[in-house]
Amino acid sequence: MDEQRQPLIEFRGVSKTFGTRNILNKIDFSIYEGEVSTLIGLSGTGKSVTLKHIIGMLQPDEGEILFRGKAINKMSKAEWNEYIGQISYMFQSNALFDSLTVFENVAMPLKYASKLKKKEIEKRAMARIEQTELTEVFDKYPSEISGGMQKRAALARALVTDPGIVLFDEPTTGQDPIRKNAILGMVAEYQKRFGFTALLISHEIPDVYFISNRILALYDRKIVFQGDPEEFESLDHPFRQELISSLESLGEELTGLYSKRHFKVRYQSDLSQRRPDATYAAAVFTIDDIDRISADLGHDVSQQIIRSLGSYINKHFGAVGGFSSRQTINEYATVLPYSDIEEAERIMRDFTRDFQEHGMGGIEAAMANENKSEECVDFSVLAGLAQGKPQIEIESVMEFARFNQKEIAQFSCARGGKAS
Amino acid sequence: MAENSAVETATEPAAKPSKGFIKSFFDFFGGRTLRLNNDLGAMGIFFFRSFFMIFRIKQIPEIISQVYFIGAKSAQIVLLVGFFTGMVLGLQLYFVLVKFGSVGVLGTAIALTLIREMGPVLAAIMITARAGSAMTAEIGIQRISEQIDALSTMRIDPLGYLVSPRIAAAVISFPILTTFFDLIGIIGAWFSGCVLLGVNSGTYFYRVVASTAIDDITGGYYKSIVFGLLVVTICCFQGFFTHMRTDSFGAKSVSLSTTSAVVISCVMILVSDYVVTSFIVNV
Numbered sequence: 001m002d003e004q005r006q007p008l009i010e011f012r013g014v015s016k017t018f019g020t021r022n023i024l025n026k027i028d029f030s031i032y033e034g035e036v037s038t039l040i041g042l043s044g045t046g047k048s049v050t051l052k053h054i055i056g057m058l059q060p061d062e063g064e065i066l067f068r069g070k071a072i073n074k075m076s077k078a079e080w081n082e083y084i085g086q087i088s089y090m091f092q093s094n095a096l097f098d099s100l101t102v103f104e105n106v107a108m109p110l111k112y113a114s115k116l117k118k119k120e121i122e123k124r125a126m127a128r129i130e131q132t133e134l135t136e137v138f139d140k141y142p143s144e145i146s147g148g149m150q151k152r153a154a155l156a157r158a159l160v161t162d163p164g165i166v167l168f169d170e171p172t173t174g175q176d177p178i179r180k181n182a183i184l185g186m187v188a189e190y191q192k193r194f195g196f197t198a199l200l201i202s203h204e205i206p207d208v209y210f211i212s213n214r215i216l217a218l219y220d221r222k223i224v225f226q227g228d229p230e231e232f233e234s235l236d237h238p239f240r241q242e243l244i245s246s247l248e249s250l251g252e253e254l255t256g257l258y259s260k261r262h263f264k265v266r267y268q269s270d271l272s273q274r275r276p277d278a279t280y281a282a283a284v285f286t287i288d289d290i291d292r293i294s295a296d297l298g299h300d301v302s303q304q305i306i307r308s309l310g311s312y313i314n315k316h317f318g319a320v321g322g323f324s325s326r327q328t329i330n331e332y333a334t335v336l337p338y339s340d341i342e343e344a345e346r347i348m349r350d351f352t353r354d355f356q357e358h359g360m361g362g363i364e365a366a367m368a369n370e371n372k373s374e375e376c377v378d379f380s381v382l383a384g385l386a387q388g389k390p391q392i393e394i395e396s397v398m399e400f401a402r403f404n405q406k407e408i409a410q411f412s413c414a415r416g417g418k419a420s
Numbered sequence: 421m422a423e424n425s426a427v428e429t430a431t432e433p434a435a436k437p438s439k440g441f442i443k444s445f446f447d448f449f450g451g452r453t454l455r456l457n458n459d460l461g462a463m464g465i466f467f468f469r470s471f472f473m474i475f476r477i478k479q480i481p482e483i484i485s486q487v488y489f490i491g492a493k494s495a496q497i498v499l500l501v502g503f504f505t506g507m508v509l510g511l512q513l514y515f516v517l518v519k520f521g522s523v524g525v526l527g528t529a530i531a532l533t534l535i536r537e538m539g540p541v542l543a544a545i546m547i548t549a550r551a552g553s554a555m556t557a558e559i560g561i562q563r564i565s566e567q568i569d570a571l572s573t574m575r576i577d578p579l580g581y582l583v584s585p586r587i588a589a590a591v592i593s594f595p596i597l598t599t600f601f602d603l604i605g606i607i608g609a610w611f612s613g614c615v616l617l618g619v620n621s622g623t624y625f626y627r628v629v630a631s632t633a634i635d636d637i638t639g640g641y642y643k644s645i646v647f648g649l650l651v652v653t654i655c656c657f658q659g660f661f662t663h664m665r666t667d668s669f670g671a672k673s674v675s676l677s678t679t680s681a682v683v684i685s686c687v688m689i690l691v692s693d694y695v696v697t698s699f700i701v702n703v
Contacts, residue, residue: 093565
């Protein structure tokens with residue numbers, strides 16, 4: 001399919017050497033319009049160097065970079081200006097001007113590189129500041145705000161010009177887990193809303209899978225993989241041993257939840273030994289309208305809701321040998337390999353009661369704490385159970401569980417923001 | 421032991437053949453000359469590109485801000501140094517002139533010394549020490565923290581944003597501060613010569629006014645403008661390319677760039693003072 005589309009940006013045989021150290025060795029990859037592509041790789045392998053080639057901050061020693069089929073080093077001045085005008089770059093170190101306030105930093109690209117009137121610049125900059133939840137610190141200097149806020153200020157500055165292509169150099173570095181997911185969610189949401197093409201550098205595996213259309217793996221000075229995240233999960237390469245396994249084991253220890261790939265591995269290892277007529281139960285949990293929660297209440301609140309649900313699932317279903325994984329941005333799947341459907345229903349009832357009584361209370365408190373504007377959004381949590389057999393594909397069982405989903409908890413603004 | 425030493429000596433590689441004095445001489449000085457030539461060329465391009473971006477409406481607030489930083493905030497130190505320089509000059513010249521019984525021309529000597537030479541040179545050196553070093557450090561830090569790269573990605577010309585307002589501000593501030601230096605220096609010399617040593621005040625000020633021609637004043641201004649352009653270009657250039665230094669990196673490179681900027685600026689002030697004076701005298 002990729003062969004049929006024209007890449008928006010294409011690297012052809014690009015090499016780069018600094019002194020005697022070769023960083024990129026004839027790398028080839030493509031980025032397609034309107035997609036989120038993520039460049040992953042070990043530290044110091046040339047990911048940022050790759051990104052800097054796109055904006056012309058570095059020139060390749062060999063090979064060429066094409067934009068819509070045209071080599072960027074052969075562009076006329078007008079073509080170059082048009083090309084570079086579409087690109088925003090978010091630096092790994094944020095590169096905020098420390099002598100300017102957050103507002104002045106965000107407004108800077110509009111003030112000096114556009115012909116907009118002062119009021120329009122203020123309006124646009126403040127809109128981005130609000131969207132990145134920096135309203136309270138808009139008049140503070142970068143040194144007066146936290147690292148996470150600095151990151152969001154840099155993100156706001158990168159997005160203020162409504163760019164066609166945004167290059168994110170490790171946007172989640174130094175963030176706590178909630179903000180990290182909030183930033184990735186924000187990138188995904190803005191990408192959907194504005195339709196820009198995004199190229200991220202990230203180490204947040206597997207979190208970036210949820211927002212990426214395409215994964216590019218840079219290893220030993222070469223691009224060793226480019227394709228969709230599903231294909232990447234089955235990549236048989238030393239890179240996987242060095243990076244993916246370690247990160248996934250760590251994630252598992254910290255959260256109790258499995259990555260999608262480990263979920264599948266565990267499913268196969270647990271159920272392949274069972275008799276063909278043995279049964280097990282599977283559950284799928286979904287938070288509806290997560291996009292609206294993110295848009296109205298902010299990404300931090302939406303991430304807290306998602307994490308809260310995940311921890312309650314792990315608490316109840318993990319205790320009886322179940323294992324769970326986050327499948328999409330707002331969906332969890334759980335397999336209970338040693339439980340039949342009746343036992344699963346009983347556990348689900350206990351889970352529902354506990355989640356309604358305590359889980360939703362925690363979410364309500366988090367919303368009150370984070371949501372200073374006192375806005376409220378109705379949402380509900382759905383859950384469905386299905387019975388599976390070892391020879392049936394897990395995807396089919398999960399689809400059936402989705403079909404059986406019903407509301408198990410609701411957060412209603414009409415009842416004064418009470419859960420039921 | 422002695423045998424071992426003999427063996428070691430025998431196995432040592434043969435010494436490199438000598439290049440010869442002439443070749444070494446040209447290698448050393450030729451390389452330096454080429455590097456100097458490259459640096460001067462780069463600095464020239466750096467200056468002209470920045471200079472032509474001064475004439476844009478959006479620069480006005482930035483220029484005002486830089487005039488405040490280079491000009492207003494340097495005024496105190498320039499006034500202080502000017503006053504004491506004048507006092508010392510008054511003192512020294514009094515004891516020279518008194519030997520010839522011509523203390524009456526103290527005003528003439530003070531006015532011409534300060535307005536033609538000492539005012540522009542010392543004011544420029546003081547501004548270099550206070551504002552020039554700060555410019556190099558600020559731009560250097562912006563370079564190593566990728567703020568200058570960020571400007572390029574935002575389609576903001578770093579030279580137009582960082583250097584042009586400073587050049588414009590220097591052209592405005594240096595002559596004004598030189599004027600302050602001259603005036604306060606004349607007052608300082610009056611204080612030491614007239615108040616402390618008893619020279620007649622009326623004679624002193626009459627000589628100051630009568631012996632100062634308009635060419636002396638404009639000559640001083642020409643010098644201060646040349647010094648301003650040189651100081652800002654050298655200081656900004658050193659900060660802007662701090663990451664290109666081969667002898668150090670990071671914060672250390674900023675500190676060395678700041679030192680280099682001040683030293684080169686001071687030397688260039690004195691060298692250019694001679695050159696400009698030659699032109700003024702010949703004209």
